[in-house]
Amino acid sequence: MFPILQLGPAAIPVAPIVLLAGVLLGATLIEWHAARLGLDRDAVSNMVYLALAAGLIGARLGYVIQHLDAFANDLLSIVMPTPTTLDPLSGLVCAIGAGVLYAVRYQLPLWRTLDALTPGIVIMGIALGIAHLASGDAFGAPAQLPWSIRLWEEDRHPSQAYEILAALAILILWRLGRDRSPFDGFQFLLVAALFAGSVLVLEAFRGDSWLFRGWRISQALALGILALSLVALHLLSRSHPTASPLARTGEILIGTEREP
Amino acid sequence: MSDFLVSRRFYAFAVAVLLLGAAWTIQSRVPLSDAAGGQLTSPREGFPAPEFTLEDFQGAPLASSSLRGQVVVINVWTSWCGPCRAEMPALERVYIAEKSRGLVVLGVNSTIQDNETDARGLARELGITFPLLLDRDGAVTSRYRVRALPTTFIVDRRGIIRSVMIGGPLAEAALRSKINALLAEP
Incomplete structure (x- = not known):
């Protein structure tokens, strides 16, 4: 593992670089997939970058608001690039809020736009696993197995490798199901269900889970997301009973007049 | 696929998946005696700081x-x-x-x-x-x-x-x- 890349006087943590690469690759794939689904690729791209910017600003502002007493006399430090002074939850809320506002403003169809985001979500899942491997975060529980890795002074489950493999498997499944989507929203809900399922299973091998009275919080959240995804898949399929799989692909929607 | 999602088989599949997930969550619960954390020291967040x-x-x-x-x-x-x-x-x-x-x-x-x-x-x-x-x-x-x-x-x-x-x-x-x-x- 190489947590720090030392370039002259600059100490650059590898994990954020991997995440940044994931964001850029994911955003590119989202643009491409949006066009494929017949969406305005520029509008979707703008929405993604707006959400990212809002997420970053929101994460910092959220942190500052929670520690207002510390920042009150040193306002300039609010804009200093200190990665440890970000609040992920605030960032997530702001990113989703900005994305939703943009989508409403430019009348992007909800479920198809969410479908367009799926390759980006899957790529970010892979990038997150690699970033965890680079930094040693999200480490596994102690285990004596032939495939255990030595990390933080103990032999452990290679939980980061599990995470990467699961995300790669989801990428393959998404790719296989991409052209067979029976209705808008299918790809997004499929990926959401698969990620929730992978967290549900793999969290058990983690050595750093957030716990509440012994319960792993991520597993409870994943179980909830899995249930919601399955219910949403069922409800959406009922409201879109039949449709030609081919009619759902972008090329055909763009290039062909459908018969009444 | 659409047919499957509105069928009774999907209900059974969804219920089975969620029950298995719940069982796995229970099975992988951390005993309260372990949840307090071990004595392993390491220079990272959440671990006891190495002494010197x-x-x-x-x-x-x-x-x-x-x-x-x-x-x-x-x-x-x-x-x-x-x-x-x-x-x-x-x-x-x-x-x-x-x-x-x-x-x-x-x-x-x-x-x-x-x-x-x-x-x-x-x-x-x-x-x-x-x-x-x-x-x-x-x-x-x-x-x-x-x-x-x-x-x-x-x-x-x-x-x-x-x-x-x-x-x-x-x-x-x-x-x-x-x-x-x-x-x-x-």
Whole structure:
């Protein structure tokens, strides 16, 4: 593992670089997939970058608001690039809020736009696993197995490798199901269900889970997301009973007049 | 696929998946006796901080274990490191302001990659009053896996590392935002 890349006087943590690469690759794939689904690729791209910017600003502002007493006399430090002074939850809320506002403003169809985001979500899942491997975060529980890795002074489950493999498997499944989507929203809900399922299973091998009275919080959240995804898949399929799989692909929607 | 999603087989599939998921969640619950955390020490957030004993500039030994019960900021630095030099005044200000509330700042000079004369000179020049320790053989630099300078570890009153900040210079506000809540803890 190489947590720090030392370039002259600059100490650059590898994990954020991997995440940044994931964001850029994911955003590119989202643009491409949006066009494929017949969406305005520029509008979707703008929405993604707006959400990212809002997420970053929101994460910092959220942190500052929670520690207002510390920042009150040193306002300039609010804009200093200190990665440890970000609040992920605030960032997530702001990113989703900005994305939703943009989508409403430019009348992007909800479920198809969410479908367009799926390759980006899957790529970010892979990038997150690699970033965890680079930094040693999200480490596994102690285990004596032939495939255990030595990390933080103990032999452990290679939980980061599990995470990467699961995300790669989801990428393959998404790719296989991409052209067979029976209705808008299918790809997004499929990926959401698969990620929730992978967290549900793999969290058990983690050595750093957030716990509440012994319960792993991520597993409870994943179980909830899995249930919601399955219910949403069922409800959406009922409201879109039949449709030609081919009619759902972008090329055909763009290039062909459908018969009444 | 659409047919499957509206069929009774899908209900059965969904219920089976959720029941299996719930069973797995129960099965993988961490026993309360283990949930409190083991005694494994490691230089990362959530782990007990590795203990060490180093001499200060006057040759007096200081054991990190003796500081249990206080919030400890461990700042690893060298005299030739620009960001280390730049953040020292902020560390000093926070130390002066908060030491009565139980804050200790330890400036661990990574002497193995520095020299004592320069380190003393910098401390004198900046008027540093918090304890400055000499890591002559690099043992602490190594045990704390310091790969970039400066690196700052914030340890709570129970000896658990709560924050690791790699690189600098560290803003005073960022430092205060990390320690204020810890100082308020019993």
